[in-house]
Amino acid sequence: MTGLRVQGLTVAIETHRGPVTVVDGVDLDVQGGRCSALVGESGSGKTLTALSLMRLLPTSAHITAGTMSLRDRGGDTVDIMGLDDAGLRRVRGRRIAMIFQEPMTALNPLMRVVDQVGEGLEIHLNLRRRAARQRATTLLERVGVPAARATAYPHELSGGQRQRVMIAAALAADPDIVIADEPTTALDVTVQAQVLVLLRELVAERGMGLLLITHDLGVVAQVCDDVTVLYAGRVVEQGSTVDVFKSPHHPYTRGLLASMPSTAPRGKPLPAIRGVVPPLGRWPAGCRFRDRCDVAADACAVDPPVVIVGERRVRCIHAVPR
Numbered sequence: 001m002t003g004l005r006v007q008g009l010t011v012a013i014e015t016h017r018g019p020v021t022v023v024d025g026v027d028l029d030v031q032g033g034r035c036s037a038l039v040g041e042s043g044s045g046k047t048l049t050a051l052s053l054m055r056l057l058p059t060s061a062h063i064t065a066g067t068m069s070l071r072d073r074g075g076d077t078v079d080i081m082g083l084d085d086a087g088l089r090r091v092r093g094r095r096i097a098m099i100f101q102e103p104m105t106a107l108n109p110l111m112r113v114v115d116q117v118g119e120g121l122e123i124h125l126n127l128r129r130r131a132a133r134q135r136a137t138t139l140l141e142r143v144g145v146p147a148a149r150a151t152a153y154p155h156e157l158s159g160g161q162r163q164r165v166m167i168a169a170a171l172a173a174d175p176d177i178v179i180a181d182e183p184t185t186a187l188d189v190t191v192q193a194q195v196l197v198l199l200r201e202l203v204a205e206r207g208m209g210l211l212l213i214t215h216d217l218g219v220v221a222q223v224c225d226d227v228t229v230l231y232a233g234r235v236v237e238q239g240s241t242v243d244v245f246k247s248p249h250h251p252y253t254r255g256l257l258a259s260m261p262s263t264a265p266r267g268k269p270l271p272a273i274r275g276v277v278p279p280l281g282r283w284p285a286g287c288r289f290r291d292r293c294d295v296a297a298d299a300c301a302v303d304p305p306v307v308i309v310g311e312r313r314v315r316c317i318h319a320v321p322r
């Protein structure tokens with residue numbers, strides 16, 4: 001099975017108080033032809049998880065434990081943790097590509113968009129300039145950037161078009177896995193929906209695996225097959241989107257779902273999860289959510305085990321195994 005399997009990923013960040021674990025034992029499975037969501041409030045460790053998969057962490061952060069293995073569509077298995085710089089250059093862009101949140105910072109302002117997309121084709125697929133440009137133009141059209149706009153510079157395009165250019169650049173080398181970190185938060189709602197539909201179609205068309213990172217559960221419901229809920233660097237619930245939305249088992253997931261505008265009762269203020277995410281590393285011992293949890297008990301002061309409920313994994317003592 002094509003895909004990326006991550007087990008026990010742990011990332012520490014250097015702070016003036018010493019190293020703090022910000023991603024703690026995360027397991028993820030991103031399968032070819034499927035869309036997996038990684039959700040959680042801001043600061044929960046989503047971006048650091050994504051950057052780990054690309055081995056692109058900032059210098060202040062490092063992976064302290066875990067395994068990551070990629071099985072590509074050719075049937076080869078790559079141990080991402082074991083790659084040297086040359087190996088990483090072969091994997092990044094070619095096997096695993098990333099779509100960033102803010103296209104203006106990721107695109108080169110001085111380069112025509114067709115050339116930015118074409119550059120990936122020249123590097124990864126060894127295409128000549130002309131062939132690369134041609135294929136880049138086709139790819140741009142496929143993601144909804146008309147051929148007439150292909151020679152534009154990023155600043156000449158709308159936010160939605162720039163995000164499409166990023167998607168085209170990420171897809172240029174036909175990667176096995178695409179990681180999209182909040183790819184639509186900078187866009188208005190209608191464009192957001194179009195970009196998500198496009199990503200969904202491309203996953204089906206190309207059989208690539210998509211890891212979609214978002215803090216928006218509406219987005220998850222719209223496009224993702226399965227979902228991983230992160231709280232303070234730990235996975236609290238993981239399962240198929242349909243299951244999790246139908247009956248969330250973790251109190252944090254329930255809180256997130258209840259505070260979605262589309263599920264909350266109309267005419268009333270949105271119920272919010274009480275309290276705030278504690279600052280980096282200042283989590284309570286045991287269950288990290290217990291200070292904000294309505295059903296917290298004394299037993300929550302001890303690290304809760306992962307409970308398997310059907311096909312679901314839940315890190316809460318109240319979850320009943322089935």
Ligand SMILES: Nc1ncnc2c1ncn2[C@@H]1O[C@H](COP(=O)(O)OP(=O)(O)O)[C@@H](O)[C@H]1O
Pocket residue numbers: 013022040041042043044045046047048049058060061280
């Ligand atoms: N380069 C960095 N240096 C120090 N702390 C960081 C850095 N990047 C992220 N962090 C901290 O690590 C935690 C997780 O960050 P991040 O993965 O960006 O969260 P998310 O993407 O879920 O909002 C946050 O508390 C954030 O402040």
Ligand SMILES: [Mg+2]
Pocket residue numbers: 046047048181
């Ligand atoms: Mg982030």
